[in-house]
Amino acid sequence: MTTVRRFSDAVHVRYGDADEGEETPVQFIWRGRLYVVREVLSRWRERSAWWEHAAVAAVHGDVTDSDATGPGGRPARRRVLEIGDLEREVFRVEASVGRAGGAGVYDLARAVAPGTAAVSEVAGTSSSEASGDWQLLRVSD
Structure with missing residues:
Protein backbone atom coordinates (compact mmCIF):
# COMPACT_ATOMS: atom_id res chain seq x y z
CA MET A 1 0.00 0.00 0.00
CA ALA A 49 -5.66 28.62 -4.12
CA TRP A 50 -5.61 32.41 -4.59
CA TRP A 51 -8.05 32.90 -1.73
CA GLU A 52 -5.46 31.55 0.74
CA HIS A 53 -2.78 34.07 -0.26
CA ALA A 54 -1.52 36.63 2.30
CA ALA A 55 -2.39 39.54 -0.01
CA VAL A 56 -6.04 38.46 -0.01
CA ALA A 57 -6.03 38.15 3.80
CA ALA A 58 -4.65 41.69 4.04
CA VAL A 59 -7.52 43.03 1.93
CA HIS A 60 -9.95 41.45 4.37
CA GLY A 61 -8.10 42.91 7.36
CA ASP A 62 -6.73 39.57 8.53
CA VAL A 63 -3.21 40.88 9.12
CA THR A 64 -0.92 39.67 11.89
CA ASP A 65 1.28 42.12 13.81
CA SER A 66 4.36 40.89 11.94
CA ASP A 67 2.62 41.59 8.62
CA ALA A 68 1.58 45.11 9.68
CA THR A 69 5.03 46.34 10.66
CA GLY A 70 8.27 46.19 8.76
CA PRO A 71 11.86 46.61 9.96
CA GLY A 72 12.25 49.27 12.65
CA GLY A 73 8.52 49.29 13.40
CA ARG A 74 7.69 51.11 10.16
CA PRO A 75 4.44 50.17 8.40
CA ALA A 76 5.03 47.29 6.02
CA ARG A 77 4.39 47.68 2.31
CA ARG A 78 1.36 45.77 1.16
CA ARG A 79 2.22 42.95 -1.18
CA VAL A 80 0.33 42.71 -4.45
CA LEU A 81 -0.97 39.37 -5.62
CA GLU A 82 0.74 38.62 -8.94
CA ILE A 83 0.03 36.04 -11.61
CA GLY A 84 3.24 34.18 -10.72
CA ASP A 85 1.86 33.68 -7.21
Whole structure:
Protein backbone atom coordinates (compact mmCIF):
# COMPACT_ATOMS: atom_id res chain seq x y z
CA MET A 1 0.00 0.00 0.00
CA THR A 2 1.32 3.43 -0.96
CA THR A 3 1.23 6.24 1.58
CA VAL A 4 1.04 9.82 0.31
CA ARG A 5 2.07 12.54 2.74
CA ARG A 6 1.57 16.26 2.05
CA PHE A 7 4.14 18.91 2.91
CA SER A 8 4.92 22.52 2.23
CA ASP A 9 8.61 22.38 3.05
CA ALA A 10 11.26 24.53 1.41
CA VAL A 11 13.87 22.44 -0.42
CA HIS A 12 17.10 23.33 -2.18
CA VAL A 13 17.09 21.93 -5.73
CA ARG A 14 19.96 21.47 -8.14
CA TYR A 15 18.86 21.07 -11.71
CA GLY A 16 20.43 20.22 -15.03
CA ASP A 17 19.47 19.79 -18.66
CA ALA A 18 17.50 16.78 -19.80
CA ASP A 19 17.88 15.32 -23.28
CA GLU A 20 15.33 17.76 -24.69
CA GLY A 21 17.24 20.78 -23.32
CA GLU A 22 14.75 21.43 -20.53
CA GLU A 23 15.77 22.09 -16.95
CA THR A 24 14.87 19.24 -14.63
CA PRO A 25 15.74 18.53 -10.98
CA VAL A 26 18.75 16.22 -10.51
CA GLN A 27 19.25 16.55 -6.73
CA PHE A 28 17.50 18.15 -3.79
CA ILE A 29 18.16 18.65 -0.10
CA TRP A 30 15.24 18.05 2.22
CA ARG A 31 15.54 18.08 6.00
CA GLY A 32 19.33 18.01 5.80
CA ARG A 33 19.53 14.95 3.52
CA LEU A 34 20.68 14.87 -0.10
CA TYR A 35 18.31 13.09 -2.48
CA VAL A 36 19.43 11.98 -5.93
CA VAL A 37 16.77 12.07 -8.65
CA ARG A 38 16.73 8.76 -10.52
CA GLU A 39 13.97 9.70 -12.97
CA VAL A 40 11.55 12.53 -13.72
CA LEU A 41 8.22 10.73 -13.92
CA SER A 42 6.09 13.68 -15.04
CA ARG A 43 5.71 17.45 -14.88
CA TRP A 44 2.79 19.84 -15.05
CA ARG A 45 1.51 23.25 -14.00
CA GLU A 46 -1.13 23.76 -11.37
CA ARG A 47 -3.00 26.73 -9.98
CA SER A 48 -2.78 27.52 -6.30
CA ALA A 49 -5.66 28.62 -4.12
CA TRP A 50 -5.61 32.41 -4.59
CA TRP A 51 -8.05 32.90 -1.73
CA GLU A 52 -5.46 31.55 0.74
CA HIS A 53 -2.78 34.07 -0.26
CA ALA A 54 -1.52 36.63 2.30
CA ALA A 55 -2.39 39.54 -0.01
CA VAL A 56 -6.04 38.46 -0.01
CA ALA A 57 -6.03 38.15 3.80
CA ALA A 58 -4.65 41.69 4.04
CA VAL A 59 -7.52 43.03 1.93
CA HIS A 60 -9.95 41.45 4.37
CA GLY A 61 -8.10 42.91 7.36
CA ASP A 62 -6.73 39.57 8.53
CA VAL A 63 -3.21 40.88 9.12
CA THR A 64 -0.92 39.67 11.89
CA ASP A 65 1.28 42.12 13.81
CA SER A 66 4.36 40.89 11.94
CA ASP A 67 2.62 41.59 8.62
CA ALA A 68 1.58 45.11 9.68
CA THR A 69 5.03 46.34 10.66
CA GLY A 70 8.27 46.19 8.76
CA PRO A 71 11.86 46.61 9.96
CA GLY A 72 12.25 49.27 12.65
CA GLY A 73 8.52 49.29 13.40
CA ARG A 74 7.69 51.11 10.16
CA PRO A 75 4.44 50.17 8.40
CA ALA A 76 5.03 47.29 6.02
CA ARG A 77 4.39 47.68 2.31
CA ARG A 78 1.36 45.77 1.16
CA ARG A 79 2.22 42.95 -1.18
CA VAL A 80 0.33 42.71 -4.45
CA LEU A 81 -0.97 39.37 -5.62
CA GLU A 82 0.74 38.62 -8.94
CA ILE A 83 0.03 36.04 -11.61
CA GLY A 84 3.24 34.18 -10.72
CA ASP A 85 1.86 33.68 -7.21
CA LEU A 86 -1.04 31.71 -8.63
CA GLU A 87 0.69 29.12 -10.75
CA ARG A 88 3.46 26.65 -10.05
CA GLU A 89 5.42 24.11 -12.03
CA VAL A 90 5.48 20.65 -10.44
CA PHE A 91 7.97 17.86 -11.13
CA ARG A 92 7.12 14.35 -9.94
CA VAL A 93 10.43 12.56 -9.47
CA GLU A 94 11.66 9.21 -8.26
CA ALA A 95 14.54 9.86 -5.87
CA SER A 96 16.55 8.21 -3.13
CA VAL A 97 19.02 9.13 -0.44
CA GLY A 98 22.29 8.23 -2.12
CA ARG A 99 22.64 5.53 -4.75
CA ALA A 100 21.78 2.51 -2.62
CA GLY A 101 18.81 3.91 -0.68
CA GLY A 102 15.23 2.90 -1.34
CA ALA A 103 13.43 5.11 -3.84
CA GLY A 104 10.35 7.19 -3.20
CA VAL A 105 8.23 9.51 -5.33
CA TYR A 106 8.43 13.24 -4.57
CA ASP A 107 6.54 16.23 -5.97
CA LEU A 108 8.77 19.30 -6.20
CA ALA A 109 7.26 22.68 -7.12
CA ARG A 110 8.41 26.20 -7.95
CA ALA A 111 6.52 29.36 -8.81
CA VAL A 112 6.10 30.11 -12.51
CA ALA A 113 7.13 33.54 -13.71
CA PRO A 114 4.39 35.44 -15.54
CA GLY A 115 4.53 35.12 -19.31
CA THR A 116 6.61 31.95 -19.43
CA ALA A 117 5.89 29.18 -21.91
CA ALA A 118 4.12 25.96 -21.06
CA VAL A 119 6.20 23.39 -19.22
CA SER A 120 6.85 21.34 -22.33
CA GLU A 121 8.11 24.47 -24.13
CA VAL A 122 10.40 25.90 -21.46
CA ALA A 123 13.90 26.23 -22.90
CA GLY A 124 16.63 25.02 -20.57
CA THR A 125 20.06 26.51 -20.10
CA SER A 126 23.41 24.87 -19.67
CA SER A 127 23.48 26.01 -16.05
CA SER A 128 23.43 23.46 -13.28
CA GLU A 129 23.21 26.13 -10.60
CA ALA A 130 21.18 25.43 -7.51
CA SER A 131 17.96 27.34 -7.30
CA GLY A 132 15.80 28.59 -4.46
CA ASP A 133 12.07 29.01 -4.03
CA TRP A 134 11.28 25.30 -4.41
CA GLN A 135 8.86 23.41 -2.22
CA LEU A 136 8.32 19.74 -1.52
CA LEU A 137 4.58 19.14 -1.83
CA ARG A 138 3.99 15.40 -1.62
CA VAL A 139 5.91 12.21 -0.81
CA SER A 140 4.81 8.70 -1.79
CA ASP A 141 6.65 5.75 -0.34
